[in-house]
Amino acid sequence: MGKPIRIGMVGGGLGHGGFMGRVHRMAQRLDGEYVLAAGCFSSSAERSRETGDALGLDPGRIYADYASMAREEATRDDGIEAVSIVTPNHLHVPVARVFVEAGIHVVCEKPMATTLADALALRDLAKRHGVAVMLTHNYSGYPAVRRARELVAQGALGELRIIQVDYSQDWLTEAGNEGWRGDPDQAGPAGALGDIGTHAYQLATYVAGQSATTLSADLHTFVPHRRLDDFAQALLRFDGGARGRLSVSQVSPGNNNRLQLTVYGTKAGLHFDQEAPDALMFSPLGEPAQRLDRGGPGPAGGADRQAGRIPAGHPEGYLEAFAQLYRDFAAARRGDTAAAAMLPDATTGCEGLAFIEAMLASHRAAGRWTQLPSYSD
Ligand SMILES: NC(=O)c1ccc[n+]([C@@H]2O[C@H](COP(=O)([O-])OP(=O)(O)OC[C@H]3O[C@@H](n4cnc5c(N)ncnc54)[C@H](O)[C@@H]3O)[C@@H](O)[C@H]2O)c1
Structure with missing residues (x-):
């Protein structure tokens, strides 16, 4: 295990909704490989602020919109290295695009896009920027x-x-x-x-x-x-x-x-x-x-x-499988190609x-x- 990866989140506001955001935050914490450092948790600035506060984030790193988050995080010495996208489907590509362009690795919920053309364009963009994309098909964990x-x-x-x-x-x-x-x-x-x-x-x-x-x-x-x-x-x-x-x-x-x-x-x-x-x-x-x-x-x-x-007999389940993807993603960032090959x-x-x-x-x-x-x- 290396130094925890600084990760941000888009989506996952507390209160009504935010189901996957909660799951991703638990999965990120399970193996101590990540620290949540920034977020834009809702389309409502107030809800985003409330969520970031409740999660104990630095107030300067709770954002009202995801584009500012990508822009500002990319300029900080301690900016996020990865972002998890846990919004409704239509936002996956627009959100991923701004983070990829800022050189920030992406963890994205499925389906990756709403059209194949958009999915292909995102894959090309990520390749051009040398940015990794992990899609959380969690059952493969x-x-x-x-x-x-x-x-x-x-x-x-x-x-x-x-x-x-x-x-x-x-x-x-x-x-x-x-x-x-x-x-x-x-x-x-x-x-x-x-x-x-x-x-x-x-x-x-x-x-x-x-x-x-x-x-x-x-x-x-x-x-x-x-x-x-x-x-x-x-x-x-x-x-x-x-x-x-x-x-x-x-x-x-x-x-x-x-x-x-x-x-x-x-x-x-x-x-x-x-x-x-x-x-x-x-x-x-x-x-x-x-x-x-x-x-x-x-x-x-x-x-x-x-x-x-x-040990077997102590049940593991959904959250551990989800965390496995995050653990492999962290290992892949450190150059572990076997871990990378396991990932969607x-x-x-x-x-x-x-x-x-x-x-x-x-x-x-x-x-x-x-x-x-x-x-x-
Ligand atoms: N892998 C899985 O097992 C699994 C399970 C459920 C959902 N999902 C996927 O996760 C994604 C989210 O689903 P969910 O069930 O958590 O939905 P949800 O409605 O519970 O949560 C969506 C969140 O996105 C936030 N949001 C909306 N617009 C935003 C914006 N412009 N900026 C920032 N945040 C914004 C909302 O405030 C909310 O907190 C979907 O793509 C869904 O397909 C995956």
Whole structure:
């Protein structure tokens, strides 16, 4: 561990909202790798001030708007080295752009942008300025997910055949809770698809090491007057030869965050359940299924042990997985290329937007098989 990285935050105001800001602040603190030094926590100057005061920030570093924050922090000797962006989706790119131009590394919530064109432009800008972008697809911070990825990469599953991912929630089963997520001007063109579909797709591609080339999608909005989808499903064909299916819903009663991934290969299958994230089910063909506990014995496990903090049996969960991304991001800033390779980045962000745009195009064409637009470097 080196000297803590000075980080700022845009979004995450206390009071109503600010959900992800609270999570990011906890994740930043968990391993002592960051110190929160500046912030613009709300579009309201007063709310930003109240939040910064409550967090004990230097009053001179609580900002009324994010552009001044980027400008002023860039001129200070003790200015922030990174910023976390935890605003509604439509602000991710405009906020990221001013910090990238100021040479400040970016941690950004998903989806990275509201269009693929914007995502590509941001990735190019960051590259030109030599600035790192981490996208907080936090499920890729779970030790079990890291182990699943390692098992696939080591060939323990053989050749991958089938990839199935489902993310079901119920909190939008009735109208009224949408907030900015119900407004296409703030959320972007996708509802559940953008909010949790991007997580499901990223989890599948992260573990499988394959990306979709074409897909056939069906979206629906079950709740009357809602302006964006609350359900989406797709069949997918992957570049490594696997076939898959993905479904996401925010209208499935009885589900909180039921994110489940199952992958089958010629030699074995594996199953990850986000609501029981401390273990991975591994099923070699012709053998009894094995529960691979975090940090426990069994095949692979190097990446898993690295990502855990406490002995198995003391549960780790969502916050620790989130903190893992921050820990890897700090290590990457110190030149650790293995840590950097674990992280969702600006290309992952472009991949997410390519997925969204292909899903929307396929749905509009009555489910026609549709190629993902290109996002390669
Ligand atoms: N990774 C995850 O698990 C996860 C979970 C939930 C949300 N998210 C993402 O996090 C982001 C925020 O979602 P949320 O649920 O925290 O929303 P939220 O509505 O709870 O919080 C948004 C915050 O942004 C602030 N804000 C709005 N405009 C601003 C501006 N101009 N300047 C500064 N601050 C401004 C608001 O005051 C509020 O504090 C979204 O992009 C969402 O997709 C990710």
